[in-house]
Amino acid sequence: MTDVSASGALPKPKRDVLPALLPVALALLTIPLVGSTSSWVTLTAASLAMGMMIFIMASGLTLVFGLMDVLNFGHGAFIAVGAYVATLVLLPLAGWVQADSLLANLAVLVPAVLLAMAVSGALGLVVERVLILPVYGQHLKQILMTTGGLIVAEQALYALWGPEIIPLPLPTSLRGSFVIGDAAIAKFRVLAMLIGLAVFAGIQLVLNRTKIGLLIRAGVENGEMVEALGYHIRRLFLGVFMVGSGLAGLGGVMWALYREQVHASMGDDLTVLVFIVVIIGGLGSIGGCFIGALLVAMVANYGGFLVPKLALVSNILLMVAVLMWRPRGLYAVTSR
Amino acid sequence: MMILSGDPPRSRLLSALLIVIVVALLATPFVFPGAKAMNAAANICIFAALVASYDLLLGYTGTVSFAHTMFYGIGSYAIAIALYSLGPSWAAVAAGVLAGLPLAMLLALAIGLFSLRVAAIFFAMITLAVASAFQVLASQLSWLTGGEDGRSFQLPELLHPGTVLIGKSAFGFEINGRTLTYYLVFAVSAAMILGLLRVVNSPFGRVLQAIRENRFRAEALGYRTVFHLTYANCIAAMVAACAGMLNALWLRYAGPDTTLSFSIMLNILLMVVIGGMGTIYGAIIGAAIFLLAQNYLQALMGAASRAAADVGLPLLPGLLHPDRWLLWLGLLFIASVYFFPTGVVGRLRGKPRTAP
Numbered sequence: 288m289t290d291v292s293a294s295g296a297l298p299k300p301k302r303d304v305l306p307a308l309l310p311v312a313l314a315l316l317t318i319p320l321v322g323s324t325s326s327w328v329t330l331t332a333a334s335l336a337m338g339m340m341i342f343i344m345a346s347g348l349t350l351v352f353g354l355m356d357v358l359n360f361g362h363g364a365f366i367a368v369g370a371y372v373a374t375l376v377l378l379p380l381a382g383w384v385q386a387d388s389l390l391a392n393l394a395v396l397v398p399a400v401l402l403a404m405a406v407s408g409a410l411g412l413v414v415e416r417v418l419i420l421p422v423y424g425q426h427l428k429q430i431l432m433t434t435g436g437l438i439v440a441e442q443a444l445y446a447l448w449g450p451e452i453i454p455l456p457l458p459t460s461l462r463g464s465f466v467i468g469d470a471a472i473a474k475f476r477v478l479a480m481l482i483g484l485a486v487f488a489g490i491q492l493v494l495n496r497t498k499i500g501l502l503i504r505a506g507v508e509n510g511e512m513v514e515a516l517g518y519h520i521r522r523l524f525l526g527v528f529m530v531g532s533g534l535a536g537l538g539g540v541m542w543a544l545y546r547e548q549v550h551a552s553m554g555d556d557l558t559v560l561v562f563i564v565v566i567i568g569g570l571g572s573i574g575g576c577f578i579g580a581l582l583v584a585m586v587a588n589y590g591g592f593l594v595p596k597l598a599l600v601s602n603i604l605l606m607v608a609v610l611m612w613r614p615r616g617l618y619a620v621t622s623r
Numbered sequence: 624m625m626i627l628s629g630d631p632p633r634s635r636l637l638s639a640l641l642i643v644i645v646v647a648l649l650a651t652p653f654v655f656p657g658a659k660a661m662n663a664a665a666n667i668c669i670f671a672a673l674v675a676s677y678d679l680l681l682g683y684t685g686t687v688s689f690a691h692t693m694f695y696g697i698g699s700y701a702i703a704i705a706l707y708s709l710g711p712s713w714a715a716v717a718a719g720v721l722a723g724l725p726l727a728m729l730l731a732l733a734i735g736l737f738s739l740r741v742a743a744i745f746f747a748m749i750t751l752a753v754a755s756a757f758q759v760l761a762s763q764l765s766w767l768t769g770g771e772d773g774r775s776f777q778l779p780e781l782l783h784p785g786t787v788l789i790g791k792s793a794f795g796f797e798i799n800g801r802t803l804t805y806y807l808v809f810a811v812s813a814a815m816i817l818g819l820l821r822v823v824n825s826p827f828g829r830v831l832q833a834i835r836e837n838r839f840r841a842e843a844l845g846y847r848t849v850f851h852l853t854y855a856n857c858i859a860a861m862v863a864a865c866a867g868m869l870n871a872l873w874l875r876y877a878g879p880d881t882t883l884s885f886s887i888m889l890n891i892l893l894m895v896v897i898g899g900m901g902t903i904y905g906a907i908i909g910a911a912i913f914l915l916a917q918n919y920l921q922a923l924m925g926a927a928s929r930a931a932a933d934v935g936l937p938l939l940p941g942l943l944h945p946d947r948w949l950l951w952l953g954l955l956f957i958a959s960v961y962f963f964p965t966g967v968v969g970r971l972r973g974k975p976r977t978a979p
């Protein structure tokens with residue numbers, strides 16, 4: 288026998304950078320098309336911020352699918368619930384929201400976000416136990432059950448908060464924009480970018496540097512094997528589901544602040560966007576989800592600026608194009 | 624037996640229920656001539672056909688499509704645009720049919736070939752995305768579709784409500800254009816449901832069920848599953864488009880809210896699951912239960928809500944508000960997926976022959 292362990296390190300996993308270059312290429316490509324640099328900077332900032340918000344909402348969905356082959360059609364409900372719960376804190380303390388001091392704004396914003404995440408995470412626990420646990424492994428019933436959950440959640444939100452659109456003003460210190468040269472970048476967009484990057488970095492750190500992350504990645508590859516090694520994959524999955532729901536709640540709050548209004552139907556609209564992102568990225572892949580979210584946001588923003596008529600179907604065209612190139616999405620993780 | 628394609632209801636109670644529904648629908652113009660009852664009855668006919676076509680997909684092939692309202696909308700808009708731009712004539716109706724059906728079929732073919740190769744879950748997501756894009760498109764192309772307002776139009780002379788065919792003196796009730804439209808809707812819907820019953824009981828339908836039960840095995844037996852699934856998708860799309868045309872003829876209007884909205888898609892899902900997947904008869908039962916609830920349960924809920932508000936209970940008035948009736952149907956939906964996946968029809972038929 289030859290000694291294989293000697294000097295040669297393990298072969299590095301092949302890095303696939305082509306998809307990661309796509310958003311960069313798209314951004315560079317549009318510089319001459321947009322014309323003025325300042326509007327290009329504004330558009331790029333807008334699409335980065337929008338992409339980050341979508342990524343935050345979609346990340347939970349893609350992980351849940353990758354790990355347990357469960358696609359939650361009711362994911363939009365968590366988004367809407369997060370936004371509504373945030374209004375519980377933000378509206379009574381409107382004085383602090385309007386106060387022209389960053390500290391007062393944060394003092395109300397942070398608890399609102401935390402509460403929203405906690406409530407949607409807890410709701411995730413209930414949904415997983417009540418709706419998804421009984422139908423593990425049955426795709427058709429999963430789709431039906433979670434769609435039913437979406438209907439019930441949306442109606443319950445209407446019943447509790449009323450069917451009107453709730454206006455949600457942005458905290459004062461997040462209004463306005465930074466001006467760099469000619470280009471204006473809204474402050475909230477910068478914040479959204481930062482939060483999105485933090486979430487992405489956090490997920491990557493947990494997945495790649497911790498034991499739980501190792502188990503999750505192993506579970507995505509081969510769940511049975513992980514169980515055979517004595518780990519409780521159902522409990523792991525429950526945890527991922529709750530975190531994913533919590534992140535959807537966070538995304539919901541950010542989206543509500545971005546649009547400055549809350550309505551139960553926002554879950555429906557965003558579900559479509561989130562699904563497109565998850566499909567483009569490859570079901571189960573966090574990196575793919577990140578790139579997919581950026582691509583969707585970029586196509587929406589640049590497309591809306593350059594060819595407004597095309598923007599209506601731009602997401603679908605993008606999805607078709609990506610699936611033509613890679614039928615399983617940019618990064619195909621699972622064998623499914 | 625021939626007309627039911629050898630697939631009778633197989634349950635005395637179910638047969639009785641179906642006969643009651645069909646007779647009631649047939650007799651509606653004479654027994655309950657009010658506008659509300661006529662609307663409810665016509666809606667039941669249209670939705671029974673639409674839901675039956677969805678059942679072909681969901682119940683018989685096990686694929687979840689969220690684009691069914693898109694085909695429904697294509698049919699509606701085809702009739703509406705044709706009658707709006709060509710004027711109220713039968714030629715315009717024919718033009719609408721000739722434009723709408725092939726369009727629906729081609730779109731279904733494209734979606735099917737593009738996405739039916741992959742897992743059911745993928746198909747569901749892609750159809751959801753395509754349907755939402757189509758909805759946005761329909762409300763934005765206002766020069767063609769009338770945008771959010773939709774298109775109102777005139778029907779051919781014969782179907783006008785004002786056209787009296789047989790006066791009140793003959794039988795004691797009037798037969799006018801509206802009655803005729805209703806029977807047109809009824810007859811076409813019934814024909815489509817019987818046609819679907821024929822399809823699912825043909826050898827082709829058996830292959831679809833085989834694909835539902837075990838796609839891999841069906842493929843191993845030599846059936847081209849993508850071909851069969853796409854074919855089923857096209858049939859369902861054409862029936863849905865026909866139902867959309869009937870809807871447009873009945874309402875004399877087509878708009879995004881009445882044909883394309885996501886809530887209609889959810890309603891179809893609710894009807895097919897509550898009625899019973901994979902039975903076709905379930906579509907009739909489901910549509911009847913759902914639309915009767917939609918039209919008459921709300922009044923009941925309103926009364927209950929007011930009563931709860933009078934007693935001073937918290938929360939309950941909001942939960943029982945007439946507009947929240949979908950909340951309760953949603954709970955019923957979840958319960959029926961969980962406890963009796965074969966729906967009302969499967970329950971009445973007794974032994975679970977088909978469990979999707």
